[in-house]
Amino acid sequence: MASQKKNAFYAQSGGVTAVINASACGVIETARSHRDRIGKVYAGHNGILGALHEELIDTGKETAATIAALRHTPSGAFGSCRYKLKGLEQNRAEYERLIEVFRAHDIGYFFYNGGGDSADTCLKVSQLSAKLGYPITAIHIPKTVDNDLPFTDTCPGFGSVAKYVAISTREASLDVASMCQSSTKVFILEVMGRHAGWIAAAGGLAASAAGDPPHIILFPEVPFDRAAFLARVDATVKKEGYCVIVASEGTQTADGQFLADAGSVDAFGHKQLGGVAPTLAQMVKDELGYKYHWALADYLQRAARHIASATDVAQAYAVGRAAVEFALAGKNATMVTIERGQGAKYRWSIGEAPLAKVANVERKMPKSFISRDGFGITQACRDYLQPLIAGEDYPPYKNGIPQYARLKKVMAAKKLPPFTPVK
Amino acid sequence: MASQKKNAFYAQSGGVTAVINASACGVIETARSHRDRIGKVYAGHNGILGALHEELIDTGKETAATIAALRHTPSGAFGSCRYKLKGLEQNRAEYERLIEVFRAHDIGYFFYNGGGDSADTCLKVSQLSAKLGYPITAIHIPKTVDNDLPFTDTCPGFGSVAKYVAISTREASLDVASMCQSSTKVFILEVMGRHAGWIAAAGGLAASAAGDPPHIILFPEVPFDRAAFLARVDATVKKEGYCVIVASEGTQTADGQFLADAGSVDAFGHKQLGGVAPTLAQMVKDELGYKYHWALADYLQRAARHIASATDVAQAYAVGRAAVEFALAGKNATMVTIERGQGAKYRWSIGEAPLAKVANVERKMPKSFISRDGFGITQACRDYLQPLIAGEDYPPYKNGIPQYARLKKVMAAKKLPPFTPVK
Numbered sequence: 001m002a003s004q005k006k007n008a009f010y011a012q013s014g015g016v017t018a019v020i021n022a023s024a025c026g027v028i029e030t031a032r033s034h035r036d037r038i039g040k041v042y043a044g045h046n047g048i049l050g051a052l053h054e055e056l057i058d059t060g061k062e063t064a065a066t067i068a069a070l071r072h073t074p075s076g077a078f079g080s081c082r083y084k085l086k087g088l089e090q091n092r093a094e095y096e097r098l099i100e101v102f103r104a105h106d107i108g109y110f111f112y113n114g115g116g117d118s119a120d121t122c123l124k125v126s127q128l129s130a131k132l133g134y135p136i137t138a139i140h141i142p143k144t145v146d147n148d149l150p151f152t153d154t155c156p157g158f159g160s161v162a163k164y165v166a167i168s169t170r171e172a173s174l175d176v177a178s179m180c181q182s183s184t185k186v187f188i189l190e191v192m193g194r195h196a197g198w199i200a201a202a203g204g205l206a207a208s209a210a211g212d213p214p215h216i217i218l219f220p221e222v223p224f225d226r227a228a229f230l231a232r233v234d235a236t237v238k239k240e241g242y243c244v245i246v247a248s249e250g251t252q253t254a255d256g257q258f259l260a261d262a263g264s265v266d267a268f269g270h271k272q273l274g275g276v277a278p279t280l281a282q283m284v285k286d287e288l289g290y291k292y293h294w295a296l297a298d299y300l301q302r303a304a305r306h307i308a309s310a311t312d313v314a315q316a317y318a319v320g321r322a323a324v325e326f327a328l329a330g331k332n333a334t335m336v337t338i339e340r341g342q343g344a345k346y347r348w349s350i351g352e353a354p355l356a357k358v359a360n361v362e363r364k365m366p367k368s369f370i371s372r373d374g375f376g377i378t379q380a381c382r383d384y385l386q387p388l389i390a391g392e393d394y395p396p397y398k399n400g401i402p403q404y405a406r407l408k409k410v411m412a413a414k415k416l417p418p419f420t421p422v423k
Numbered sequence: 424m425a426s427q428k429k430n431a432f433y434a435q436s437g438g439v440t441a442v443i444n445a446s447a448c449g450v451i452e453t454a455r456s457h458r459d460r461i462g463k464v465y466a467g468h469n470g471i472l473g474a475l476h477e478e479l480i481d482t483g484k485e486t487a488a489t490i491a492a493l494r495h496t497p498s499g500a501f502g503s504c505r506y507k508l509k510g511l512e513q514n515r516a517e518y519e520r521l522i523e524v525f526r527a528h529d530i531g532y533f534f535y536n537g538g539g540d541s542a543d544t545c546l547k548v549s550q551l552s553a554k555l556g557y558p559i560t561a562i563h564i565p566k567t568v569d570n571d572l573p574f575t576d577t578c579p580g581f582g583s584v585a586k587y588v589a590i591s592t593r594e595a596s597l598d599v600a601s602m603c604q605s606s607t608k609v610f611i612l613e614v615m616g617r618h619a620g621w622i623a624a625a626g627g628l629a630a631s632a633a634g635d636p637p638h639i640i641l642f643p644e645v646p647f648d649r650a651a652f653l654a655r656v657d658a659t660v661k662k663e664g665y666c667v668i669v670a671s672e673g674t675q676t677a678d679g680q681f682l683a684d685a686g687s688v689d690a691f692g693h694k695q696l697g698g699v700a701p702t703l704a705q706m707v708k709d710e711l712g713y714k715y716h717w718a719l720a721d722y723l724q725r726a727a728r729h730i731a732s733a734t735d736v737a738q739a740y741a742v743g744r745a746a747v748e749f750a751l752a753g754k755n756a757t758m759v760t761i762e763r764g765q766g767a768k769y770r771w772s773i774g775e776a777p778l779a780k781v782a783n784v785e786r787k788m789p790k791s792f793i794s795r796d797g798f799g800i801t802q803a804c805r806d807y808l809q810p811l812i813a814g815e816d817y818p819p820y821k822n823g824i825p826q827y828a829r830l831k832k833v834m835a836a837k838k839l840p841p842f843t844p845v846k
Binding site: 073080081174178205391 | 435438439441469470472496497498499500501502503504505506586589590591593594595597598599600601602604605606610612628629631698701716717718719720721722723725726727728729730732809812813814815817820822823824825827
């Protein structure tokens, strides 16, 4: 390296969460405590796009109080993006542009905060050093409500969604229970989780005794069987008086057909889903005639910082801090992980995994986490999930509303001509 | 009256709320402090149906701790119902049955906790004394998330939904703001409020500066103008980068057509709505091509005790307590109200209104509360709404989930033959 002290680039990628800013807070506060090694921390405006377009937010212009407030602020304070770098061979111009920007701003550390797709991007950036001769240290900071990254016990962002879904399921269930005698008998909550049922599983934490709602959970991992589903709904209504269902947006039939397919596709080529709940509701109405209600929480679930899991917040901060410490320790092409300790009492610590093994690998729910009938979670699943939603971490309020950080977002002066993306 | 000391009947009616049990708590705790005048407090199992079917929950079998826990438990702990008594002339048998049950259980106080329809029922019960010669004191305890009861400054249940909607709007808006550069540009939150836009208006509290989301609020009171709506969405996306919309389920065109009409009808003959958000989303997609997300909170919004307004909780308890005090003071056919004091600082106290004037009157939003363009709220509206969401009243947690009351629900022994409803 030309000098010991380098600037850092931090960016948020993909769908945001209630706690990704807690990771940003961990990165920035830790970098600030190592001013001898790390100069400025630039945050990409709208993720990696900020690097390509040389839109670098100078986090040094934000006060310590503002940075601290990121810990309790949901969503991506610097802007996120859905943009996946192609391979070096397919789009060399993008990588050359990144190097140009990094060199112009003396950036030696690359911290990328995202899920599986961004792990892949982070890996590619880590290879710039070898392939294009630009020295950079790239560390991936895990984030995804989908909880589908491998090697880490959990993904920051998931615990808070899990808590939101568990609480919402419990609350809505009480509502249905009080209405079911003369009105609504079936309630369906549709939750996120495209290919993995982790979030739907969290709805199961609403139950604490046999017969407690939710009575049915629909996982992407379990092929949807219309007849079995309707039979279970009917039996539950007849026995309990009502039936509460938590359905993953990824619920699909044995031949891989999503139950409700909105038909559009996001920037990563993933199908955009939505509408499982109304589809199920119509099915219940048509076949069983029960009055229904349904809810689709969508962004509310992943933005619900007001009821974030304290465990999740602590872990999100810790992986941000660890990313900086890893970089300073000379690690590269590494993802920070969360490791669960042995024993009945929940303990966690920070670990690491090589990005080459992480990128584009999706972790599904273990079969042992889904009950034999396919409609619920097992004790093993409860044991796994329970600690992740533990503790409340309330944001400060003013006038009845949480006070979330507002950044100044001062951009570093541009030094380069505009970037024209190559198609 | 045959004796000074009489038993009381309390019932919950219609759609439940996050704080209706706080009113139950107020009734029961206050009755317990007047044992010289009030004997047992029976709660109707599933509202007024419990009276008709002689399913009376003996609240005396619940511990003081359980009753106290009702204060932080959402939904109707004793069960609610959608069941409207017909007029005395149309269904005399029902009223005679009520008297039979009241007499069998020595009930002299009738506390009915609900909205406009139940105010009507409560009024009819209050007239039993004069019309059928059974002495009973009937007090109505207001409850409705719709905030549409007349004479009261607000309705318990509304403040908590308002807080939930304001917070959810703020949180989801931060989410969209961070995604909009490369992904979602339009977000729509559909909220309750069949004929009055109070709940949608509360979304406006998420904004604290010009340009803040939500950028558009759709009220039932303002005829939906497709062209004006689309133009506003487009202009907002072009100016702010994204657009957040809070839409009332009751959004309708000038000719009274609901934007999305699920086609079914509830027990009171009200059309059951749902699906404004996906309808608007499709419109935005088709006409403007913007990527969208939408959420439909449904029961989550009115059951969200985890983020209840402390003001709302206090008022819900107070109207329950006041109902008992009114009854003991000899009032009848009365609704408890909340009165707002004069001056800039919010102050409230308990008042009263004659049920004869309350029943079946719906209060709409004043015109002065909706901005001239029809897409937002005015300062007068903010001044009205702001105090209602003030303060947090968190429930206790265990294992990451709120601990809500679980009742034993011991039924009083039946003394009468079963009731066969007359069609």
